[in-house]
Amino acid sequence: MVTAGRRATIQDIARAAGVSTATVSRVINGLPVADLALVERVRDAARELDYRPNAVARDFRRGVTHTIGVVVPDLANPFFAAVLKGMAGELATAEHRMLVADSGEDPAEELRLVDELSGRCDGIVLCSPRMPMRDLRQAARRPTPIVCTNRSVARLPLGTVGIDSSVGMVEAVEHLAALGHEHVGYLAGPRSSWSDKGRRAGLEEGARRHGVRATVRVAGSTSDGGYDALPGLLERRVTAVLAFSDLVALGALARLHELDVDVPRDLSVVGFDDIPVAAFLAPPLTTVNLPKEELGRRAWAMLREHMAGGAAARGALLPSRLVVRRSTARPAR
Amino acid sequence: MVTAGRRATIQDIARAAGVSTATVSRVINGLPVADLALVERVRDAARELDYRPNAVARDFRRGVTHTIGVVVPDLANPFFAAVLKGMAGELATAEHRMLVADSGEDPAEELRLVDELSGRCDGIVLCSPRMPMRDLRQAARRPTPIVCTNRSVARLPLGTVGIDSSVGMVEAVEHLAALGHEHVGYLAGPRSSWSDKGRRAGLEEGARRHGVRATVRVAGSTSDGGYDALPGLLERRVTAVLAFSDLVALGALARLHELDVDVPRDLSVVGFDDIPVAAFLAPPLTTVNLPKEELGRRAWAMLREHMAGGAAARGALLPSRLVVRRSTARPAR
């Protein structure tokens, strides 16, 4: 039966079963209770009254929420969607929940969200935070454990797990060099981005190692950015373009289609991320696969260690790798 | 100063400021306190002790969590990502938070998640639930208000807000008919999908109204599904293909590219959703725009009404509309 009005509490069960609330609590929580008749009566009463423990009261009493907060710059960005997805899977099996906040790509919003979340979570994952170092320092002073992704945290007491995009970038440049490209262009990401730094480092190393020339144009992180920045690279007569992300590559591809430049015949294009649609583009996009879901899982694993206290890993770096598809080929003669 | 160990409570502030906890509470919550000296002392003490209200204690005491639960079948699906995004924006301004759970496209998981969330939320949004009617009935009996998206809830006491995809589908068929297509194919979604029902209804109506023939093949909801199901439609010699979603269209497009079938010269393709990448495909995809973010906003608005009690709207239907881009053209002679 569903009781009208007020939800049943442990007190109601205790009264109905003729036992103390302590006993009810023990039965509900599966703690040993010797007298099986008591257990039965409590169970019956609980069923009868459609009892559901008040989770908030429980969390309050126990001092833990079994909830972690996750701050992402943009929920609609497939990169973050995949990170969340990876995290969500593991969280569920660990009986935890996820409070998600979208900062709307506003760096100033991030610290505010950390403060708001920190009271209701056991820990926080800050995905690719764009906040200035001084805010990050503030965040690190909060009592709630925090793990960042894709951001170096200097000597702050924060965990950090990132993807080493330089290895993938080196592979990409190597791939292009092997095809015969001598001058490649890079559609760079946002200036302050930690991820972009890794890609630039890989670009430089790859270029040096394989004797190719590299020209950079800043495109930012959106398809529109790629669309707008592409012509600047074409002018410089590059024969291949590497993009900060698949989204940026998509914008470049759209522009190339408009310009009637055939990919890969007239120009090779390499993306970054390997978002789900990349394999289904025409032509399927050669891109650097970033282990996004794994990033989410590792961030959670590290956060969990931090929450447990004790010595915990402070940093981890995941590898990236080139996935060759059809958007790259030998340069036109 | 940060106190070592235990976090400061209202009691610590009261002691430090020489006032009662009631007064501290009033100051913290901005309730009127006449004696300004008291206010000052409390503020100073709070700052001194780096006091942060215990949000869980507060929620517990007040009996509300200012949190809503959201269950989605797949976080990585750009459709749901956009719905969440729309919701997140409004929630933030309404001082609410969002507990997100991913059911992993497992219908059996949904009711479990509802039960788990219901204790820690003031309300729940169930996005495109795939659960059987009997589970939905169970969910409706929970004390927590629930709003579904894209699902008819029969006479259950649940709110529901959906997107009427039939209007967009009719527009799409009309568009193709105007171009001269006489036989179109539909790559259908999952059999049990409410959204697919709307699209089929629109397809039938559009076909009847404009005298075009329609052939259906089930593709499901993934790009792989579209890739696999496309040839079955080609065999039937359709001159245009409508897809259940942009993701499905993407799979079809990839297959067409492999088959060297030019879009739109040899075959026209229409998607459904208008996900962010649709405009950047080569060719840019003609698709039916679904107001995903608006769906999220409306679901939250409706849930909020239900949470407030009183008479609340039970259903809402949002329109969809065709966006013509470059993937549709006159059929080849």
Add this chain to the structure above:
DNA sequence: CTGAAAGCGCTTACAG
């Protein structure tokens, strides 16, 4: 106007 006190729904040391 401020303070002393009750109480939200649990859990858990402590008695008996």
Add this chain to the structure above:
DNA sequence: CTGAAAGCGCTTACAG
């Protein structure tokens, strides 16, 4: 072994 009681950190009727 079970129960009576204290207490988690707040808020809010109620006194004074």
